[in-house]
Amino acid sequence: MPAPLLPRDASPAASGDLFNVLFDGPDVRTEVVSTGRLRPVGERPSLSEYTRQLWQRRHFLVAEARAKVTAGTRETLLGTAWLILKPVLDGLTYYLVFGLLLQTDRGVRNFLGYLVIGVFMFSFTSRCVTGGAQSIANGRNMIRAFAFPRASLPIAVILRELLNMVWVFLAMVVLIYSLPEPEITTWRVTLVPLVFALQVIFCTGLALLLARWTAAVPDVKVIVQFAMRLWLYGSAVFFSYDRFLSHPTVLNLMEANPMFRVLDMTRDCLLYGVTPDTTSWIVLCSWAFGMLAIGYVVFWRAEESYGRA
């Protein structure tokens, strides 16, 4: 029995198309498309292409952030006034509990200023992280309607909080200078924006990281809330870390904590007229840029998955 006239290398896998067309009957119509013109849909672009697309959408990021500045307070009577009132009331509560009742203020110079900086600056991180974590779920309608780099959503949350922060920052400065206890004002005040910039970079990375995790497992949202509370207590927001000086493990943990560094450095510059030491800068810079790099890559790697139900 003669072998069918086939190219010798025509294993069914290698030339399935020809095989089908010739021998599989007239029922199968084979259409050939070329990857030269057609690309797989929803395919994740390369990291540099992704960054380029993100930069191209910068106007969308700003518009999205600005449109949502007042989103959290729109239903309330006082509206945007809550952006300032909320941290003020937070500070007052902590002052009552920790300053007057538990007297953790012993040994802290200018405890009111110390507390105000702690509460106001930490609230920024807190809102960025919780908002960023939920940004994918909250932006589902946009994700389903338009094709854009999904990292736009967590980054727009950071931008929105930055716009909010303008008012919070003003309120903080007014409070610090109107409070009775004296502060030492030097040129070091100009270092505060630098510290804040590092805080923003760190928060962006963390928001991207948590946005991916929360999109994959919604339970992370609940865990984030607990973690934020733990972090608040562990960042010397309303007590002095000097109390732990005797305990080396706790002290080490505290000093590795980026938010503790942010608060400590801001207080040094704004209240005490001290230049933050080099270790502080190194620790905070590593956290900020390391977290941004990790968060960005981790978020990008799951780019195709965010559109799913």
Add this chain to the structure above:
Amino acid sequence: MAALDVLDESTVAVQNVTVRYKTPADDDGARNSGRIARVARAALGQQPQVVVRALSGISFVARAGEQIGLVGQNGSGKSTLLRVIAGLEKPAKGQVLAESTPVLIGVNAALQPDLSGAQNVRLGCLAMGLTPEETATAMPEVIDLAQLGKAIHRPMRTYSSGMGSRLRFAIATAANPHILLIDEALSTGDAAFRERSEIRMERLRRNAGTVFLVSHAAQTIEETCTRALWLNHGRLVLDGAAGDVALRYRKYAWALAKGNNADAKQIIETAVSERRETAVQIHNPSPENARRPRHARP
């Protein structure tokens, strides 16, 4: 022997796409699982999960200038197919290739519920990658196409579903997409809007675009589409001229409505037997292939 060369006019290629969902279900079929798993589920308050096959083995190639209607009963996989083509859903098997990013107009209620219609238009245009200048030029046209009157300045959450879908359609066409996927969005619009949207779609198609349209009304498919796909339980029943497919689907739906299940089954079986299977071959012109011709002897 019918190897069609569609290299230069194909816009979307769907190759052997299969989609499965894992969803909670409380029917008996889902209960055949181990005791420990059942206890754990009960403790966490979760329902048993079943795997639903939403699409299986769908293959076809769409070309420039085609308006393709998708017909089928509720739950037959029409919307899932659109979501897969749009890249929002990743198929378990197979792949989808497209010539440009497909734009999907879905049935979800509002884009940004708290923002006004006009703000949504602006955000949508920017999200699709238009520059602020292009957005400014496109906005009057979009608002004109949606024809919402003063409601364009009200928050989108106050819109009726018809108003919402009109606005979404108008936004989606602002970027002149080559591939437009419409999921029943237009069925909620009134007659005047339907007229205008058809003119808009016609224009998009003339620009070498492809429009996919899901509709329950076979008549809409017959009137506006050039080609139709009939899906039943995630399988492709028929792929052909819109008139023919829509007519058969109408007969089938009519038989079902009258309770003639045997007739309905007969119609489907005839359609399946007459259908020509499509196999999509993806040719990859990579340097490696170019060096050695495909059928050359070693």
